[in-house]
Amino acid sequence: MRNRVEEALDKLKTTGVRMTPQRQAILSFLMDVHIHPTVDEIYKSLESRFPNMSVATVYNNLKLFLEAGLVRELAYGDGASRFDADMHEHYHAICDQCGTIADFECEPLSDIEACAIQETGFVVRGHRMEVYGTCPECAGVKH
Amino acid sequence: MRNRVEEALDKLKTTGVRMTPQRQAILSFLMDVHIHPTVDEIYKSLESRFPNMSVATVYNNLKLFLEAGLVRELAYGDGASRFDADMHEHYHAICDQCGTIADFECEPLSDIEACAIQETGFVVRGHRMEVYGTCPECAGVKH
DNA sequence: TTTTTAAGTAGAATGATTATAAATAAGAAG
DNA sequence: CTTCTTATTTATAATCATTCTACTTAAAAA
Numbered sequence: 275m276r277n278r279v280e281e282a283l284d285k286l287k288t289t290g291v292r293m294t295p296q297r298q299a300i301l302s303f304l305m306d307v308h309i310h311p312t313v314d315e316i317y318k319s320l321e322s323r324f325p326n327m328s329v330a331t332v333y334n335n336l337k338l339f340l341e342a343g344l345v346r347e348l349a350y351g352d353g354a355s356r357f358d359a360d361m362h363e364h365y366h367a368i369c370d371q372c373g374t375i376a377d378f379e380c381e382p383l384s385d386i387e388a389c390a391i392q393e394t395g396f397v398v399r400g401h402r403m404e405v406y407g408t409c410p411e412c413a414g415v416k417h
Numbered sequence: 418m419r420n421r422v423e424e425a426l427d428k429l430k431t432t433g434v435r436m437t438p439q440r441q442a443i444l445s446f447l448m449d450v451h452i453h454p455t456v457d458e459i460y461k462s463l464e465s466r467f468p469n470m471s472v473a474t475v476y477n478n479l480k481l482f483l484e485a486g487l488v489r490e491l492a493y494g495d496g497a498s499r500f501d502a503d504m505h506e507h508y509h510a511i512c513d514q515c516g517t518i519a520d521f522e523c524e525p526l527s528d529i530e531a532c533a534i535q536e537t538g539f540v541v542r543g544h545r546m547e548v549y550g551t552c553p554e555c556a557g558v559k560h
Numbered sequence: 561t562t563t564t565t566a567a568g569t570a571g572a573a574t575g576a577t578t579a580t581a582a583a584t585a586a587g588a589a590g
Numbered sequence: 591c592t593t594c595t596t597a598t599t600t601a602t603a604a605t606c607a608t609t610c611t612a613c614t615t616a617a618a619a620a
Binding site: 561562563564565566567568569570571572573574575576577578579580581582583584585586587588589590 | 592
């Protein structure tokens with residue numbers, strides 16, 4: 275069995291998507307790293323290997339990956355979006371102080387969705403949820 | 418008893434904040450309207466009454482109201498932030514098609530926060546949650 | 561009134577993201 | 591291996607929300 279990146283790119287190829295070094299590098303960076311990077315972080319990390327790569331390439335590929343369901347976008351209001359190639363059901367806890375994002379798992383919030391359906395009459399597709407607070411590192415440090 | 422807007426502005430006045438027509442108009446617009454407007458919507462709605470008002474004034478006042486706990490900001494990743502002067506505990510359901518935002522109430526998600534605390538070690542301050550789907554109007558229309 | 565200074569205004573600056581047009585290179589076909 | 595088609599990349603301009611800056615105006619205290 276190949277690794278996740280090659281598997282994903284092979285699947286993309288069957289839909290007319292071409293395999294390029296930049297594309298491969300962006301996807302494997304996202305899949306290797308567990309830090310939910312921004313576009314700029316991805317761009318800077320690949321700068322040494324692809325000195326001529328344009329930021330637009332990063333944006334274009336991320337959009338493609340999003341549509342293919344390979345990554346998800348974490349769009350917090352402030353600043354830049356973050357991207358997560360871990361597609362299994364999980365939630366995020368975000369540190370108010372240092373911005374660290376920690377993953378955690380939990381029963382899906384079915385009763386909340388039930389509430390929403392009952393009170394609003396919406397056809398519910400899904401939800402989004404994050405927890406905010408202070409990470410152990412920041413909480414532990416008495417400056 | 419005065420109305421909510423005057424009450425709120427009177428309370429602000431006690432902390433050295435001045436009462437201006439623009440400020441009053443922005444706050445009462447937010448409190449009257451139940452549509453979670455963007456800065457631009459607020460600005461355009463008041464354009465006829467205040468032809469010389471600057472967008473910066475809207476931003477400045479919203480920041481002030483946020484700090485005073487009179488409104489909350491709904492920062493969805495795409496596009497502009499929305500503002501809500503309804504401060505009682507509630508959640509939002511957002512229509513994928515028309516963007517409508519419906520309010521609903523529900524038990525607070527205490528078990529999710531418990532999960533987060535246990536798995537991440539965070540000191541949890543609060544959470545954010547929205548439900549996404551299709552509103553009754555959009556779902557009902559077979560175009 | 562006068563004075564103090566918070567608030568408003570206009571416009572420039574920033575930062576993330578998207579659009580555009582030309583150059584490049586994947587991959588198919590011969 | 592060479593040619594051809596067109597997806598992709600690149601560089602740059604454009605857009606959009608938001609913030610900043612310097613100056614003017616006007617609340618409200620004295």
